Amino acid sequence: MTNTPVELDAVSKSFGQVEAVREVSLAIGKGEMFGLIGHNGAGKSTLFKLMLGLLPASAGRVRVGGVDAASAQFRQVRRRIGYLPETFVSYDNLSGLEVLRLFADLKGVPRAHCPELLERVGLAGAGARRLHTYSKGMRQRLGFAQVLLGDPELMFLDEPTNGLDPEGIAGFYVILRQARERGATIVITSHILAEIQHRVDRLLILDGGRVGALGTLAELRARHVLPSTIEVRLRPGQAALAAGLLAHLPGVVVTADAGADTGHASIACPAAQKAPVLALLAPALLEVAIHEPSLEDLFLGYGGKHARTH
Numbered sequence: 001m002t003n004t005p006v007e008l009d010a011v012s013k014s015f016g017q018v019e020a021v022r023e024v025s026l027a028i029g030k031g032e033m034f035g036l037i038g039h040n041g042a043g044k045s046t047l048f049k050l051m052l053g054l055l056p057a058s059a060g061r062v063r064v065g066g067v068d069a070a071s072a073q074f075r076q077v078r079r080r081i082g083y084l085p086e087t088f089v090s091y092d093n094l095s096g097l098e099v100l101r102l103f104a105d106l107k108g109v110p111r112a113h114c115p116e117l118l119e120r121v122g123l124a125g126a127g128a129r130r131l132h133t134y135s136k137g138m139r140q141r142l143g144f145a146q147v148l149l150g151d152p153e154l155m156f157l158d159e160p161t162n163g164l165d166p167e168g169i170a171g172f173y174v175i176l177r178q179a180r181e182r183g184a185t186i187v188i189t190s191h192i193l194a195e196i197q198h199r200v201d202r203l204l205i206l207d208g209g210r211v212g213a214l215g216t217l218a219e220l221r222a223r224h225v226l227p228s229t230i231e232v233r234l235r236p237g238q239a240a241l242a243a244g245l246l247a248h249l250p251g252v253v254v255t256a257d258a259g260a261d262t263g264h265a266s267i268a269c270p271a272a273q274k275a276p277v278l279a280l281l282a283p284a285l286l287e288v289a290i291h292e293p294s295l296e297d298l299f300l301g302y303g304g305k306h307a308r309t310h
């Protein structure tokens, strides 16, 4: 695959009056783990379908694997892509192993790989069971096994950890890490922002179908100056004084426990003020913890405002 497996150039998609995706331009590099987040109705699934060639764009150009997604040659590229839809649905009266074999045939992958794949996703003992007996998490695991058939160079995973237990989630990310080690490119969506924020290289926050923000978590933090939070415990009687001590520092807001003197204060603080705050409090400081703005904080500052559920 090319060095830029995904290239979107001013891509838009409308369904009647609804502009689901609006002028999105984006390039995802080979080996990148790329996160796509946005509120319900922000356009994530539509963008996935555009990148998979399942929907034609209304405007703009979609190139995946170096090939135009609207062209006849794209069928060849699609064979090298793994896709996990938001809900993995298959034939309920087939066993897990039979379903996987079916997908192996469709992808042109030897059936002999199927039992090993079931084992990798934690379904070794359940391959002979029919799908209608599977739990939600087991279906998701089977869907993931289907994605891994043929070691795809590019994976699109739509809320892949939905329904997985904590052990399943940890195992899932181990498999993704192994896939990346062999050079795979991964595009992932999730509503569980804490889970993906330290796992993706870059993020796109879709806001009402548009690019709300694009970059690494560090870049987004730097660009959209959100305060860090410094939690401190000070010597007895000092917490109430902290507010006065820090009052002249621009942008610093102190919230101290009222009433009981726990010595605890929470300080919202622009990045540039962290060192001066700590220097001023140092003589009275017993404990300190610094929390940087999370992806959730950033998200609520962008697309979070614009949920679209119609």
Ligand SMILES: Nc1ncnc2c1ncn2[C@@H]1O[C@H](COP(=O)(O)OP(=O)(O)OP(=O)(O)O)[C@@H](O)[C@H]1O
Residues within 6 Å of the ligand: 015, 018, 019, 020, 038, 039, 040, 041, 042, 043, 044, 045, 046, 047, 308, 309, 310
């Ligand atoms: N086939 C369709 N026909 C009409 N409107 C559609 C169709 N598919 C999506 N939409 C609309 O396009 C917008 C974007 O939907 P999309 O499913 O891409 O959002 P999403 O970000 O994946 O949402 P969620 O987080 O809820 O899965 C929504 O307003 C949705 O109602």
